[in-house]
Amino acid sequence: MNKKNAKPMIIEMEKVTVCKKGNILLDNFSLNIKTGENVAIIGPNGAGKSSFIRTVTGDLRPLHSEKTFVRLFGKERWNVFGLRNKMGIISGDLQDEYMRNIPGIEVVVSGFFSSIGLYRNHSISRDMKRRAHEVLGFLGIEYLALRPINEMSTGQARRLLVARALVHDPDVLILDEPTNSLDLRARHIFRQSMRTIASKGKNIILVTHNLEDLIPEIDKVVLLSEGSVYRDGPMDEILTAENLSDIFGVQVQVFSEGGYYHVW
Numbered sequence: 194m195n196k197k198n199a200k201p202m203i204i205e206m207e208k209v210t211v212c213k214k215g216n217i218l219l220d221n222f223s224l225n226i227k228t229g230e231n232v233a234i235i236g237p238n239g240a241g242k243s244s245f246i247r248t249v250t251g252d253l254r255p256l257h258s259e260k261t262f263v264r265l266f267g268k269e270r271w272n273v274f275g276l277r278n279k280m281g282i283i284s285g286d287l288q289d290e291y292m293r294n295i296p297g298i299e300v301v302v303s304g305f306f307s308s309i310g311l312y313r314n315h316s317i318s319r320d321m322k323r324r325a326h327e328v329l330g331f332l333g334i335e336y337l338a339l340r341p342i343n344e345m346s347t348g349q350a351r352r353l354l355v356a357r358a359l360v361h362d363p364d365v366l367i368l369d370e371p372t373n374s375l376d377l378r379a380r381h382i383f384r385q386s387m388r389t390i391a392s393k394g395k396n397i398i399l400v401t402h403n404l405e406d407l408i409p410e411i412d413k414v415v416l417l418s419e420g421s422v423y424r425d426g427p428m429d430e431i432l433t434a435e436n437l438s439d440i441f442g443v444q445v446q447v448f449s450e451g452g453y454y455h456v457w
């Protein structure tokens with residue numbers, strides 16, 4: 194592909210090392226994610242998945258070296274709010290922070306301000322409210338608009354946070370272990386929502402240790418081990434029994450059917 198047709202990168206990380214309290218969180222970590230590429234980041238506990246996300250969001254800073262850079266949407270310097278406008282993030286931590294008496298619609302509208310709930314200094318327009326209802330409708334959860342989030346099931350609250358992450362129309366949606374603690378039905382519904390979002394052209398970056406979360410729309414799988422990229426490439430090349438046995442340190446078998454993968 195010539196340079197003119199090359200798709201711009203969303204994330205470029207080159208030789209990134211992050212340390213905290215004497216631990217190496219990311220170790221000479223390099224990874225590129227292109228516009229339009231749906232990516233799954235997989236690895237065992239402690240492999241560096243959360244550290245990767247926290248480096249992307251600017252919560253963790255790499256050690257300085259001449260060859261190191263973190264470039265997001267082609268730029269190395271971002272203010273936090275500018276970046277939050279381009280990315281929507283959903284994580285269990287965010288859900289924990291929201292466990293208060295806040296109606297669904299307010300949770301969604303707060304996505305415009307990247308805040309936990311709404312405050313007096315927030316000026317909420319009619320367009321914002323209209324857009325929030327539109328996203329709730331798109332995800333089929335209009336019925337949650339008036340229900341306080343702390344009275345929702347885990348699966349309902351998780352889908353509400355997807356609405357919050359989508360409300361300002363970000364380019365990229367980052368999902369950190371999105372189906373943790375969801376039951377079979379809630380997982381199924383959540384996966385369908387991810388598929389719908391991917392079909393609308395949003396970039397999905399899915400971080401998980403659960404292979405069953407990988408929807409067929411995932412273009413690239415990145416396996417992490419000990420703070421580094423162990424392998425990356427198309428699903429069928431990367432999700433082999435050999436690779437997964439290696440990074441999880443246990444002998445596994447992999448089976449795929451209809452674009453989904455199962456491991457045991």
Ligand SMILES: Nc1ncnc2c1ncn2[C@@H]1O[C@H](COP(=O)(O)OP(=O)(O)OP(=O)(O)O)[C@@H](O)[C@H]1O
Nearest residue numbers: 213214216217218237238239240241242243244245
């Ligand atoms: N705040 C911190 N201070 C020191 N070490 C940390 C800190 N956070 C994470 N680590 C260490 O960094 C490594 C990577 O952790 P990270 O949370 O990124 O892994 P993970 O792949 O997200 O794991 P999990 O699947 O358990 O969530 C681990 O060895 C962890 O102990």
